[in-house]
Amino acid sequence: MQFEYYKEYFNKIKVKECVMKGIICVDGVVGVGKSSLGKILAEKYNSILYEEPVVDNPILDKYYYDRKRWAFPLQIFFLNKRFQMIKNASQLGKCVMDRSIYGDVIFSKMLVEDGDMTQEEFELYEELLFNMLEHVEKPALMIYLETSVDSALSKIKKRGRDYEQIVPRDYWESLDRHYREYFKNYKISEIITINVDEIDFVNNEKDREYILNLIDKKLSKLQIK
Numbered sequence: 116m117q118f119e120y121y122k123e124y125f126n127k128i129k130v131k132e133c134v135m136k137g138i139i140c141v142d143g144v145v146g147v148g149k150s151s152l153g154k155i156l157a158e159k160y161n162s163i164l165y166e167e168p169v170v171d172n173p174i175l176d177k178y179y180y181d182r183k184r185w186a187f188p189l190q191i192f193f194l195n196k197r198f199q200m201i202k203n204a205s206q207l208g209k210c211v212m213d214r215s216i217y218g219d220v221i222f223s224k225m226l227v228e229d230g231d232m233t234q235e236e237f238e239l240y241e242e243l244l245f246n247m248l249e250h251v252e253k254p255a256l257m258i259y260l261e262t263s264v265d266s267a268l269s270k271i272k273k274r275g276r277d278y279e280q281i282v283p284r285d286y287w288e289s290l291d292r293h294y295r296e297y298f299k300n301y302k303i304s305e306i307i308t309i310n311v312d313e314i315d316f317v318n319n320e321k322d323r324e325y326i327l328n329l330i331d332k333k334l335s336k337l338q339i340k
Contacts, residue, residue: 120224121300128245130303131252137162137209142218143260144294145279145287146267151317152260152326153213159327162209168196179281182231190223190232190240198247205252216251217303220244221293229289253304256334261298261310264291307333 139156141149150166157164174192178185197216204210223240226232232240264287271279271287298308309329316323 134253138254140212140215140254141258146271147260147262157211165200165212167213186226186231187236257306259298259308
């Protein structure tokens with residue numbers, strides 16, 4: 116079964132046992148609101164925000180129009196940037212990360228299954244990822260924003276990035292399945308899963324207070340707030 120991979124993945128990877136107490140990671144499918152929550156958390160906790168490298172990414176838009184040509188270079192680009200970010204973050208006191216190196220494998224696994232990345236390319240990527248993770252410490256908290264495909268697509272359509280609009284629905288459905296399976300098996304660090312289907316933490320103050328309260332309680336319980 117394809118999703119058995121994530122069980123094996125978490126059994127194989129080696130991450131340093133020490134915890135970066137000031138590092139919070141936010142993850143979830145495209146369109147779930149990671150960047151928005153990251154900005155809110157960075158402001159609330161007076162932390163530095165590391166945003167996902169999509170704005171100044173010279174490969175991303177090319178990838179959406181020619182996946183087979185650009186899949187492997189794109190994943191190496193992301194992996195390199197995320198490794199650089201986590202190294203920088205480890206030297207700072209407090210950081211919020213919009214996606215991180217910990218979940219990078221999800222997209223590469225999808226690419227090899229869809230035939231956009233060769234098995235040889237994936238094995239090379241995986242070896243590089245494993246080598247990097249051995250030098251990485253655990254984050255204080257992983258926040259997984261869970262949502263339905265329909266909700267994510269609605270937000271993707273609203274923000275209007277041209278290269279995202281041409282992606283077929285079955286890609287987003289596959290991404291959702293991979294994310295759910297990955298986080299079902301996740302065991303690198305402490306984690307909180309929040310379903311945001313009925314939560315508008317960007318425009319609704321009560322929703323924002325609700326989600327921040329959940330995160331505050333989790334951090335207080337971990338004694339790292």
